[in-house]
Amino acid sequence: MGASSFRRAASITASILAVMAAFPALAKDVNLHLTAKEVNLPIDNKGTMQASWTYEGQTPGPLLRITEGDRVNITLTNDPNNKNSHSIDLHAARVDVVKDFESIKPGETKTFSFIANYPGAFYYHCGADPMYQHIARGMFGMILVDPKDAKALPKADREYVLVQSEVYNNPDDTHSIMKSDWKHVVFNGVAFKYDPVHDAAATKMLVAKPGERVRVYFVNAGPNEFSSFHPIAGIWDAVYPSGNPKNKQSGLQSFVVGPGDGATFDLISPVAGANVIVDHAMPHAHTGAMAVIMFSDDADPAMGRGENILVR
């Protein structure tokens, strides 16, 4: 290639790069597929089992993570081995409740689409009748819509997902759910799942290093109880109601998240030691809604990253 044609090619390349830089990244099409599965799952660290209705056999269901502006094509399959109709209602979507959120019978599949215009930590759940029973049985999860501007939030060193819910003595008895006659209030499906201090059977904790910015994405699945979300021995550096960067609040001790709502919380510990993330309503905390976060210089670098954001 001669010098002049090289200069011409370089100039064309520079022009293309300049045009690309003038526009934000193109929104993606994201195809998500969830299967409703009726399975038995543990509700405490001893392994007490309960008949559960789930997405993908897990409570909470898979963390769905997309970026603001993405077009989401979501497909729900109701496993043919199930006995009940199921649906999916995503709080990140603006669609037609009748057409898109309708329930489907075992063996059926349906797809609908939406554009995720608002960033945040959003709830998704089954809305099949009676909805409160499907939620009480464990049929919910989080859809996280990251802001398209990567600088909209300060960079987090670690991220964790906590989904609060109630576990019922007898979820077959719909009246007991309507009376909120629950046995445990839990994070991520299991009482005291990350709290070996209050339950010797617990094997897991959340971890980080002192000084790290830890971002907790939180959704309260309910179906009934409000959460007064508090880090014992810490202060929320920032709270973003619904997880939207425009909603920033600073220096909060507790923040109330109602059933069907979510928020994003940043926590920084200046010292080594433990905080306990709780729902500060005592009957909720002391039946299972406590999670230890241990701050130490030798914190496992794999925790709060990659596959360990929603710690199973």
Ligand SMILES: [Cu+2]
């Ligand atoms: Cu359902």
